[in-house]
Amino acid sequence: MALLPILLYPDPRLHKVAKPVQAVDARIHRLIEDMLETMYEANGIGLAASQVDVHERLVVLDLSEERNQPLVLINPQILWASEEKHVNEEGCLSVPGIYDGVERAASVRASALDAKGQSQTIEAHGMLAVCIQHEMDHLLGKVFVQYLSPLKRNRIKTKMLKALREDSR
Numbered sequence: 001m002a003l004l005p006i007l008l009y010p011d012p013r014l015h016k017v018a019k020p021v022q023a024v025d026a027r028i029h030r031l032i033e034d035m036l037e038t039m040y041e042a043n044g045i046g047l048a049a050s051q052v053d054v055h056e057r058l059v060v061l062d063l064s065e066e067r068n069q070p071l072v073l074i075n076p077q078i079l080w081a082s083e084e085k086h087v088n089e090e091g092c093l094s095v096p097g098i099y100d101g102v103e104r105a106a107s108v109r110a111s112a113l114d115a116k117g118q119s120q121t122i123e124a125h126g127m128l129a130v131c132i133q134h135e136m137d138h139l140l141g142k143v144f145v146q147y148l149s150p151l152k153r154n155r156i157k158t159k160m161l162k163a164l165r166e167d168s169r
């Protein structure tokens with residue numbers, strides 16, 4: 001297993017659109033293991049392959065208290081989203097230290113392959129629904145700060161670039 005470097009906003013690679021996973025093979029199993037290790041080490045509840053510079057439709061999640069119930073979504077698709085919307089506080093491992101409210105569907109139904117390549121349907125509400133939508137946005141090259149006002153987004157971009165410059169000194 002290996003820890004993978006997480007791309008930081010405003011890295012342009014975060015805006016690439018991911019392609020479908022062609023085969024759930026040994027390479028994908030290794031990537032799943034590495035992404036789970038990376039997500040747990042960063043104390044995240046989700047991670048999309050796009051964030052580790054792999055532009056294929058793969059997401060890992062774990063919202064359990066004990067951090068022992070990983071969920072793997074390969075080639076996920078939203079089948080249904082509720083008309084009811086909620087605003088939730090979101091964070092992102094690619095935008096560390098920034099949290100803000102984003103409006104999303106309160107519930108979603110999604111289909112995906114699991115780590116064994118079997119199809120699964122997930123009914124998600126609350127934080128799981130938020131997280132699935134956030135991670136699927138990553139696969140489309142969208143970062144949650146793009147929902148914020150241009151003023152907020154520019155402030156975040158400036159702050160992130162300043163932190164990057166200071167880290168490289």
Ligand code: K1U
Nearest residue numbers: 043044045046047090091092093094131134
């Ligand atoms: O995509 C990511 O970078 C992972 C992200 C998932 C996420 C968290 C909260 C709302 C939507 C999506 C994180 O894990 S950020 C860190 C975190 O654990 C967290 C942040 C805010 C609320 C709850 C958890």
Ligand code: ZN
Nearest residue numbers: 091092093094
């Ligand atoms: Zn994110």
